[in-house]
Amino acid sequence: MAHVLKDELKIEKERYRTPEAVLEGPPGGFELEDRPHSNVLLLSRSHGSEEIYVEVDLDTQQDETDEDAEAALLEEEDEEGSMRGLPPVAFSVNVVKGRAALGFSCQTDGEAVVISHVSLNDSAGGTGGEDEEDNDLMPYTGPLFTELDDTLQQAFSDYLEERGITAEFGAYLVELVHDKLEVEYMAWLTRVQDFVAS
Numbered sequence: 001m002a003h004v005l006k007d008e009l010k011i012e013k014e015r016y017r018t019p020e021a022v023l024e025g026p027p028g029g030f031e032l033e034d035r036p037h038s039n040v041l042l043l044s045r046s047h048g049s050e051e052i053y054v055e056v057d058l059d060t061q062q063d064e065t066d067e068d069a070e071a072a073l074l075e076e077e078d079e080e081g082s083m084r085g086l087p088p089v090a091f092s093v094n095v096v097k098g099r100a101a102l103g104f105s106c107q108t109d110g111e112a113v114v115i116s117h118v119s120l121n122d123s124a125g126g127t128g129g130e131d132e133e134d135n136d137l138m139p140y141t142g143p144l145f146t147e148l149d150d151t152l153q154q155a156f157s158d159y160l161e162e163r164g165i166t167a168e169f170g171a172y173l174v175e176l177v178h179d180k181l182e183v184e185y186m187a188w189l190t191r192v193q194d195f196v197a198s
Helices: 002-015 020-024 058-064 067-075 132-136 150-162 167-197
Strands: 031-033 040-047 050-057 089-097 100-108 113-122
Touching: 002 167, 020 167, 040 167, 050 058, 050 167, 058 089, 058 167, 089 167, 100 150, 100 167, 113 150, 113 167
Parallel strands: none
Antiparallel strands: 031 040, 040 050, 050 089, 089 100, 100 113
16 A cells, blocks of 8 residues: 555656746735645735635535536647646635625636626624524525626626636636645645555
């Protein structure tokens, strides 16, 4: 077992290269928080009186990615004829003003950012009552995004672009998530190898 882990780790280290986009850092003034051994990537920036937070949960990527869409993406070839091989990334964006946040569920394939849901979390809102029953009520989070008028859908997309959630940001996010998965896999192999060998 130990020698198999060692061989696998050696292969991964030999072929690993940090993508240029990851070396350059996030675009649009975002700051990255990437803790070793964490399954969450956090990016943040300010926009006027707002704080913009982007979160990617690595554990939910396969669950939130449609298998047929992923298969089609993996079959897509670039101009050189090589396989792209990087699956889409699901992520959330929260635009925070005071105690309220406008939340977006999004996905990117590295070429465009697609919104799937918009919700408003207004912690200062509601009836103002202190009853526990009020606190237990499930708030209405908004309609299906695809049911919104096309003009409103575009307005939400423009709203995010103005806050740095652009196609360029999406391309960076795809590279970042792929790199994070590679780095964490190598770290996991090392920890498992150490455990088996001890």
